[in-house]
Amino acid sequence: MAESAIVPGEMKRRDFFGAAGAGLFVFFGADLAEGQEPGRLPGRQSGPTDFNAYLKIGADGRVTCFAGKVELGQGAMTELAGALAEELDVALDTVDAVMGDTDLCPYDMGTFGSMCTPLLWPAVRRAGAEARAVLVQMASERLQVPASQLQVQAGIIRESGKPSNAVTYGQLVEGKRIERHLADVPVKAAGFKVIGTSLRRKDGPDKVTGKAQYAGDLLLPGMLHAAILRPPAHGATLKSADTSAAEKLSGVRVVKDGGMIAVLDERPDIAVAALGKIKAEWENAPAGPDDKTIFDHIQKTAPQPRVVGQSGDLAEGERLAASVIEETYLNSYVAHAPIETHSATAQIEDGKVTVWASSQAPFQVQRAVAAALGVPAEKVRIISRYVGGGFGGKTEADQGVEAARLAKITGKPVQVVYSRQEEFFYDRFRPAAVMKIRAGVAGGKIVLWENQVFGAGDREANPFYDIPHKRVTSAGGWMGGNPAGMNPFAVGAWRAPSVNSNTFARESHIDTLAMKAGIDPLEFRLNNLTNERVRRVLETAAKRFGWKAGHAPSGRGAGMACGMYSNACNATMVEVVVNRGTGAVEVKRVVMALDEGLVVNPDGMRQQAEGCVIMGLGYSLAEEVRFRNGEVLDTNFDSYRIPRFSWVPKIEIVLVENPEMPALGGGEPPIIAMGAALANAIFDAVGVRVVQLPMTPERVKAAVAKA
Amino acid sequence: MERTISFTLNGKAAHVKADDERMLLWVLRSDLGLTGTKFGCGEALCGACTVIVGNDAVRSCATPLKAVAGKRVITIEGIGQHGLHAIQQAFLEHCAFQCGYCTPGMILSAYALLLKTPHPTREQIARHMEDNLCRCGSHVRILDAIEEAARAAKAGA
Numbered sequence: 001m002a003e004s005a006i007v008p009g010e011m012k013r014r015d016f017f018g019a020a021g022a023g024l025f026v027f028f029g030a031d032l033a034e035g036q037e038p039g040r041l042p043g044r045q046s047g048p049t050d051f052n053a054y055l056k057i058g059a060d061g062r063v064t065c066f067a068g069k070v071e072l073g074q075g076a077m078t079e080l081a082g083a084l085a086e087e088l089d090v091a092l093d094t095v096d097a098v099m100g101d102t103d104l105c106p107y108d109m110g111t112f113g114s115m116c117t118p119l120l121w122p123a124v125r126r127a128g129a130e131a132r133a134v135l136v137q138m139a140s141e142r143l144q145v146p147a148s149q150l151q152v153q154a155g156i157i158r159e160s161g162k163p164s165n166a167v168t169y170g171q172l173v174e175g176k177r178i179e180r181h182l183a184d185v186p187v188k189a190a191g192f193k194v195i196g197t198s199l200r201r202k203d204g205p206d207k208v209t210g211k212a213q214y215a216g217d218l219l220l221p222g223m224l225h226a227a228i229l230r231p232p233a234h235g236a237t238l239k240s241a242d243t244s245a246a247e248k249l250s251g252v253r254v255v256k257d258g259g260m261i262a263v264l265d266e267r268p269d270i271a272v273a274a275l276g277k278i279k280a281e282w283e284n285a286p287a288g289p290d291d292k293t294i295f296d297h298i299q300k301t302a303p304q305p306r307v308v309g310q311s312g313d314l315a316e317g318e319r320l321a322a323s324v325i326e327e328t329y330l331n332s333y334v335a336h337a338p339i340e341t342h343s344a345t346a347q348i349e350d351g352k353v354t355v356w357a358s359s360q361a362p363f364q365v366q367r368a369v370a371a372a373l374g375v376p377a378e379k380v381r382i383i384s385r386y387v388g389g390g391f392g393g394k395t396e397a398d399q400g401v402e403a404a405r406l407a408k409i410t411g412k413p414v415q416v417v418y419s420r421q422e423e424f425f426y427d428r429f430r431p432a433a434v435m436k437i438r439a440g441v442a443g444g445k446i447v448l449w450e451n452q453v454f455g456a457g458d459r460e461a462n463p464f465y466d467i468p469h470k471r472v473t474s475a476g477g478w479m480g481g482n483p484a485g486m487n488p489f490a491v492g493a494w495r496a497p498s499v500n501s502n503t504f505a506r507e508s509h510i511d512t513l514a515m516k517a518g519i520d521p522l523e524f525r526l527n528n529l530t531n532e533r534v535r536r537v538l539e540t541a542a543k544r545f546g547w548k549a550g551h552a553p554s555g556r557g558a559g560m561a562c563g564m565y566s567n568a569c570n571a572t573m574v575e576v577v578v579n580r581g582t583g584a585v586e587v588k589r590v591v592m593a594l595d596e597g598l599v600v601n602p603d604g605m606r607q608q609a610e611g612c613v614i615m616g617l618g619y620s621l622a623e624e625v626r627f628r629n630g631e632v633l634d635t636n637f638d639s640y641r642i643p644r645f646s647w648v649p650k651i652e653i654v655l656v657e658n659p660e661m662p663a664l665g666g667g668e669p670p671i672i673a674m675g676a677a678l679a680n681a682i683f684d685a686v687g688v689r690v691v692q693l694p695m696t697p698e699r700v701k702a703a704v705a706k707a
Numbered sequence: 708m709e710r711t712i713s714f715t716l717n718g719k720a721a722h723v724k725a726d727d728e729r730m731l732l733w734v735l736r737s738d739l740g741l742t743g744t745k746f747g748c749g750e751a752l753c754g755a756c757t758v759i760v761g762n763d764a765v766r767s768c769a770t771p772l773k774a775v776a777g778k779r780v781i782t783i784e785g786i787g788q789h790g791l792h793a794i795q796q797a798f799l800e801h802c803a804f805q806c807g808y809c810t811p812g813m814i815l816s817a818y819a820l821l822l823k824t825p826h827p828t829r830e831q832i833a834r835h836m837e838d839n840l841c842r843c844g845s846h847v848r849i850l851d852a853i854e855e856a857a858r859a860a861k862a863g864a
């Protein structure tokens with residue numbers, strides 16, 4: 001996180017188009033690789049290693065921040081601009097953020113893991129403060145006034161008490177080139193004008209007018225749209241393909257290249273129709289698991305478990321326990337399902353490859369495209385300006401590689417936009433998971449906790465409750481490294497990876513223990529928790545919700561869960577109505593208290609939290625990918641149901657003030673507790689525990705019937 | 708059948724020579740270059756491609772070109788041509804978008820609603836918008852924005 005090892009690298013800096021010309025430049029590094037040295041970032045290409053973002057103040061007085069992060073809808077563009085507006089004392093609308101462009105922005109690993117706010121944002125602020133200090137120093141010389149007697153407002157530096165003696169930022173940098181690296185200039189500690197206020201989104205005007213250009217919106221002269229032949233199932237192999245009928249269509253081109261068969265036309269729908277004329281024969285995929293057998297399959301095929309949390313002695317915990325409860329929790333594969341499917345437009349001009357790609361990690365796409373085309377990375381530019389939702393699912397961008405390959409073969413710009421079916425088929429799903437918990441209580445205290453996690457990954461598997469005797473293991477996960485065949489298709493990061501599954505299991509089990517101990521679930525949690533921040537969000541949520549102590553099932557349909565992720569704390573309380581006959585769950589109200597450290601942009605934070613509540617309803621109540629022998633059976637939004645307007649409950653987000661803690665990422669922590677809060681509320685309503693996500697009407701109904 | 712279809716597009720005459728069975732979405736996006744209308748599902752299941760035909764919000768991915776012959780078509784590029792429309796303004800004010808990909812479809816669905824029902828209740832709005840999907844979860848703000856746009860229209864009337 002420190003901007004250490006900043007060494008001037010003049011040549012490298014000039015390589016960036018945006019870094020050329022006159023102006024004041026501040027180069028800075030935010031170690032975005034979670035504690036790794038910038039020089040050791042995985043996948044780093046050539047290029048500077050001493051900074052990964054910079055800001056420029058031009059002679060027109062405009063401030064531009066160049067950062068390789070991507071605006072996915074989370075508001076990063078606005079937050080970065082806001083940080084600079086604050087530190088430089090300029091108006092927000094004079095600040096631009098250029099993001100996700102590998103030619104204009106220094107290397108960045110990718111936009112995921114809620115890292116924008118905690119890592120990049122403070123560095124941007126310091127860079128702004130540095131620039132302001134440099135400009136004030138220059139103004140002091142120019143105006144012949146000591147720096148201490150200067151005031152800055154809206155990009156104009158004035159002598160205190162003599163406002164006519166003034167100079168603008170633009171005038172100061174005109175005709176000059178000033179380069180700085182980040183020194184230890186303190187950022188503002190108080191008197192914020194921008195931080196803590198709710199900012200107007202920078203991307204708003206483009207988005208409400210349809211002007212925002214996504215990767216599939218490029219229209220280049222002579223451009224062809226490609227439709228690519230896909231297997232019916234993962235693991236199916238092509239036996240033969242008769243493309244003659246497609247080839248006969250006028251204007252249509254068929255390309256066969258290294259296993260890829262693509263049909264291209266100037267109009268996308270014609271290309272898709274022509275693809276349908278190909279007669280392909282496939283060798284069936286070998287038999288594999290389906291969405292029912294997957295949970296056994298995962299346990300059988302998982303790698304050796306790793307211990308991720310341990311204390312005390314389990315045998316002693318067993319001895320102490322007045323009662324021991326065991327349960328197995330299940331979680332299905334879940335799709336990212338952004339409304340924008342994976343899209344890319346590729347163009348090759350004079351040996352330079354440009355790919356507009358909907359990607360969360362343009363620099364990773366750059367490497368993939370360079371490798372596929374056999375060109376150096378410097379010859380490849382990836383632009384991910386606006387992306388129509390990512391949620392962890394747009395880290396890889398195979399469609400960018402496909403578009404680039406086809407552009408090379410056809411000699412024309414090529415656009416590839418996945419159909420919804422391709423989007424489901426090639427999604428790197430949140431992995432299905434099995435969480436087995438065996439836990440014991442005595443005298444209202446948890447004395448034993450044994451948790452085996454299969455498939456989900458280990459994040460937040462180790463409980464933050466005070467448990468003297470525990471052992472938590474994790475086998476396999478979303479991050480890769482699973483044995484071949486454990487998951488029948490690719491899996492990956494899905495908003496708060498691992499944490500939704502682990503929080504669902506833990507917090508469901510905590511409620512069961514509370515019930516067994518005959519204690520109200522809030523009281524039970526507080527009894528077993530010394531973590532002050534988690535206690536505080538629980539108490540805050542309870543107050544707002546009007547939590548009434550009771551014993552579940554009370555029939556009221558109230559449930560709670562809490563969790564941590566990326567150092568943020570979340571307590572979620574919900575109210576549901578369950579229809580015993582149909583099993584349908586209607587969510588009436590969600591109250592969520594969040595400790596996100598210093599809140600930079602409260603409205604932006606709320607927006608993320610509301611989005612998480614709604615997306616959380618999806619994975620909790622409806623979303624699961626159905627599949628059989630490598631075939632993904634959900635191909636569109638008719639069978640794969642995502643939340644809609646009628647699902648939306650009353651949502652109340654309470655941001656717990658904690659300005660001593662640095663700002664934390666807000667795009668993921670609010671989603672983590674939805675599954676368990678709803679499961680606990682369903683139990684409270686009808687007295688049955690659903691242990692499998694999603695808690696569809698069928699599952700709830702079956703559980704009611706069994707009880 | 709390939710023929711010339713004439714219709715009014717965003718207030719101007721448009722003539723497109725194309726197979727009249729082709730879906731309006733692709734004609735708008737690739738033949739006419741209006742990319743504000745988005746593709747999301749291709750099967751009338753998400754609402755990203757919503758445009759106005761006559762006075763109705765329709766799914767352009769499932770509307771053949773021949774169905775708009777002689778009709779009035781409005782896309783996101785066609786509203787607020789002289790300053791933002793009240794719905795766009797309200798979307799901005801309420802920050803009723805995140806990634807923005809569903810936004811043109813949302814705005815046009817709302818536009819059709821307010822054409823017919825200038826003062827809808829929140830329930831009417833939600834019911835009307837039900838099949839417009841937003842994966843980012845901007846729903847609450849979208850409802851707020853449409854309510855406000857309706858109020859603004861009332862105040863202005």
Ligand code: FES
Binds near residue numbers: 750753756
């Ligand atoms: S693209 Fe037309 S409704 Fe989804």
Ligand code: FES
Binds near residue numbers: 339805808842843845
């Ligand atoms: S704002 Fe992203 S889909 Fe609605």
